[in-house]
Amino acid sequence: MESSGGSLFRNQGFVRLWVGQAISFLGDAISMVALVVLAAGLGGRASAVGGILVARLLPTLAGPFVGVLADRLDRKAILVGSDLARAALTLGIIFTRDIFTLYVLVFLIGLAKTFFNPTIRAAFPSVVAGGNLTRANSIISSTFSTSISVGPALGGFLVATAGLDVAFALDAVSFLISAIFLALVPFSRPEHAEDSGFFEEFRSGVGYLLLSRVPLAVVVGASLIVFTTDLVTPAEIFLARHFGAGTEGYGVLMSLYGVGMVAGSALMATVAERVRLLPVYLVALLGYAVALCGAGLSPLFTLALAAITLAGISNGVDNVTCDTILQTSVPENFLGRVFSVRFLGFGIGEAVAYPLGGLLTDATGPSHTYLIAGIATALALTFTIAMLRFAPSKRG
Structure with missing residues (x-):
């Protein structure tokens, strides 16, 4: 190696x-x-x-x-x-x-x-x-x-x-x-106690995460962010229609979001170890919140597209920093259990966000759904910062 x-x-x-x-x-x-x-x-x-x-x-x-x-x-x-x-x-x-x-x-x-x-x-x-x-x-x-x-x-x-x-x-x-x-x-191959049972290791994994401030805050915060940002998924095509852009506009919107994700990931590849990951992660979440609010408040489709691109960049940075923070702060013999909880949170967040986002879009329209999602993302960021500051911890 x-x-x-x-x-x-x-x-x-x-x-x-x-x-x-x-x-x-x-x-x-x-x-x-x-x-x-x-x-x-x-x-x-x-x-x-x-x-x-x-x-x-x-x-x-x-x-x-x-x-x-x-x-x-x-x-x-x-x-x-x-x-x-x-x-x-x-x-x-x-x-x-x-x-x-x-x-x-x-x-x-x-x-x-x-x-x-x-x-x-x-x-x-x-x-x-x-x-x-x-x-x-x-x-x-x-x-x-x-x-x-x-x-x-x-x-x-x-x-x-x-x-x-x-x-x-x-x-x-x-x-x-x-x-x-x-x-x-x-x-x-990860190290583990040979005489420890399956459920004993399950409990030790849960105990480790609950008493590890940074990993716990990142896992909980990331799950909340998946929920708040995925609220807009059912609204995406309707936002394009709201501006009269139709199916073609929806395609452009999704393409620019993807371009933003690639750009955000590439940005992290460029700066790599020259930045502190946790502050960058929090700034990315702030950028996501601002972008969603901006898309909801935009009077023009071009401005909404710019906001969507910023959302993609923020998501690209978020993905890289979230994974790397966990991989560098969690001992190797706990990584599988910590990441499994993270993916559980992602699954629950998506499962709740998609139908709720559809209801929000039907009830308030796509622009308001984006604005609500942006505000909710800002609240999730605030909660993450509070966990980093005040959560009890014996590790990290």
């Missing part, structure tokens, strides 16, 4: 992880379009598409228990196994002929993802030299942001020209490629 001052791109472990994840990110973004189209076709109603969201999110409820396994077992085995399972399940979607079977497969794919996400975050510091961790997270975040910017358009094109089966087959292949690359990455 390279020293902390070495180039990330001379670190073969990181390069393999990055390439595998890049291909998998793109495959996921492509297949998500196909999944929505298939659900709508099999179910015949919008609620069928909503059921896909529920099926994907339900497995995150098991996240804290999965996190114990991420801190006990061979992380490479978990990651490779999760990718192979997702490849097989995604191929299974090709042969699905009813909506119930589709829900079951999506649930199982979500379960495999629940194993994968906290484990890859927990394993990351062992692959990347410590001094390059911020830059490494920036590269991964930029790659993810790029995939969700171009992937849906590519997915729509593939579905229209080659059909649903091709999109799902490509996603399955992307998981296989990711599994191959991850199998070649050297991961350290």
Whole structure:
């Protein structure tokens, strides 16, 4: 493994992880379009598409228990196994002929993802030299942001020209490629007491997080931010229509948000270890709040687009700093459990925000929804700062 001052791109472990994840990110973004189209076709109603969201999110409820396994077992085995399972399940979607079977497969794919996400975050510091961790997270975040910017358009094109089966087959292949690359990455095995039981380690993980001021504030704050910022997701297309921009304007809005995310991640890659992460994280959350309020108050669509771009930049910076703060402040043998709680909070935040955001948009209109979300984000930031200042702590 390279020293902390070495180039990330001379670190073969990181390069393999990055390439595998890049291909998998793109495959996921492509297949998500196909999944929505298939659900709508099999179910015949919008609620069928909503059921896909529920099926994907339900497995995150098991996240804290999965996190114990991420801190006990061979992380490479978990990651490779999760990718192979997702490849097989995604191929299974090709042969699905009813909506119930589709829900079951999506649930199982979500379960495999629940194993994968906290484990890859927990394993990351062992692959990347410590001094390059911020830059490494920036590269991964930029790659993810790029995939969700171009992937849906590519997915729509593939579905229209080659059909649903091709999109799902490509996603399955992307998981296989990711599994191959991850199998070649050297991961350290986390240390844990050999005589400790599963539930004892679960309790110790919860106890660690509750008494660790910075990790607790970041995990709780990040979950609140997911909830407040995702309130605007149902309002996005209606904001474009509010300004008379229509579907094309919605496409521009989403593209600029994606460009902002890439730019925010790239910015963190540039400054890397030259900045203090916690203040930058808090400034990013403030930028997010200002951007959402600005979009809600904008009298012109061009100004709203500028605010949306700022929101994307803030989200890009937020993603990088949040991950890196946790990876650098939490001992390696607790990382799986801490990240699993973080992803649980994300899942709950999304599950509540989407329907509530839809109700807000129906009741108040898209502009007011953005303004409410901005104010709520500012309150979440205030709560995060209060936790950092006043929460009891025996660690960090």
